[in-house]
Amino acid sequence: xxxxxxxxxxxxxxxxxxxxxxxxxxxxxMGNQGVEYMSREGYxxxxxxxxxxxxxxxxxxxxxxxxxxxxxxxxxxxEFDAAKEEQMLNEMRIGELEHLLRRxxxxxxxxxxxxIGIGSTIVARMKELDKEETYIMVGSSEEANPLxxxxxHESPLGRAFLGRKKGExxxxxxxxxxxxxxxxxxx
Numbered sequence: 001x002x003x004x005x006x007x008x009x010x011x012x013x014x015x016x017x018x019x020x021x022x023x024x025x026x027x028x029x030m031g032n033q034g035v036e037y038m039s040r041e042g043y044x045x046x047x048x049x050x051x052x053x054x055x056x057x058x059x060x061x062x063x064x065x066x067x068x069x070x071x072x073x074x075x076x077x078x079e080f081d082a083a084k085e086e087q088m089l090n091e092m093r094i095g096e097l098e099h100l101l102r103r104x105x106x107x108x109x110x111x112x113x114x115x116i117g118i119g120s121t122i123v124a125r126m127k128e129l130d131k132e133e134t135y136i137m138v139g140s141s142e143e144a145n146p147l148x149x150x151x152x153h154e155s156p157l158g159r160a161f162l163g164r165k166k167g168e169x170x171x172x173x174x175x176x177x178x179x180x181x182x183x184x185x186x187x
Contacts, residue, residue: 036103037118037139037153043106046142050097053090061087100142107139113186116161118153121187124161127169127180137161 038046061083068080107118116122118139125132135149137158144152151158160170161183169182 034103035105036100037105037107038143039119039138040106040108042138042140042143043101043104046097046101046104050094050101053094053097057090061090100140104140114165116164116183116186120161122161122183123185124181124183127182132184135161 064083065080065087068074068077068083071077071079074080116137118137120137122135122137123132124135133149135151135157137153138144138150139153141152141154144150144155146155151161153159153162156174157172160172160181164170164183166183166186169180172179172181
């Protein structure tokens with residue numbers, strides 16, 4: 001259900017053959033609906049991407065549209081259709097970035113080494129493989145990149161690490177099953 005641009009999560013219970021709306025706790029990411037945590041580097045990277053999309057990319061798309069128009073009949077013009085679709089995708093990404101940057105809260109590098117938070121670097125050992133991995137906790141899913149060890153605080157692994165201390169063992173449940181980690185170092 002959507003009310004004044006706010007999603008309301010409802011469950012329906014069957015009581016005397018009537019549907020009764022019962023509010024349920026929304027997902028955890030709805031709690032700070034207006035805030036998107038990210039590093040200064042991530043913020044600047046997204047800002048630069050936005051500027052490129054608004055200037056260079058818009059100009060290139062406009063040039064492709066003009067060229068496609070010059071070819072004649074637009075009803076059967078594949079180049080025109082492709083350029084219009086590219087324009088739509090570019091404008092959608094611009095809107096996403098503007099919305100994200102408006103909600104951004106910059107989190108500076110973490111100085112606490114006692115508990116894990118956004119900005120922490122974590123060394124953890126996977127119990128099953130006896131293999132150490134290094135992760136950096138980032139705020140925004142835009143900054144997250146599991147291949148480089150950048151994990152979002154909203155990911156299953158990030159949620160499991162958040163607030164934990166050196167020496168603690170955590171269990172992360174993912175669609176592939178449960179994995180246990182021991183936190184070796186926090187910096």
